[in-house]
Amino acid sequence: MFCQKCGKKLDENSSFCPECGARIEKSETVTYDDFDHPERHESFSSHKTNWVEPKYLTTCMILGVLSIIFSVLNYFGVYLTHMIGIVMGIIAISLANKDKSETKTFSKAGLTMGIIGLSLGAFAFIVGFINAI
Ligand SMILES: [Zn+2]
DSSP, X not given: OBOTTTOOBOOTTOSBOTTTOOBOOOOOOOOHHHHHOHHHHHHHOTTSOOXXXXXXXXXXXXXXXXXXXXXXXXXXXXXXXXXXXXXXXXXXXXXXXXXXHHHSXXXXXXXXXXXXXXXXXXXXHHHHHHHHO
8 A cells, every 4th residue: 555645655554644744544445446457456346345336137137038038939820039039048148158267247147047948949840840741
């Protein structure tokens, strides 16, 4: 830590700067600079809760839901929608994994829905394939 007035390196526990005598403010607030550099922010306050908006969470959830809807539509006789469901399910799953690696927030709901949509779509695909024979 450094003095806010003169910039001299300080002892972590000191409350006054030995150089200029300035009072050392022990601030917990997050500066705007930290938002510009999330990786720096993360290193000194890993204990802080997720201030990061999960980047892919919403997209992942929407895709997961759509995946289920499209896959289910196929069961109601709408043609080939399960193919869309499968693709969206795969995208939702990959987004969930990307979200995990980049923001450390795991889109569990999105992943689950993606898997459900994908499974439903795959099942519809198999059933359709068997019926076609
Ligand atoms: Zn100072």
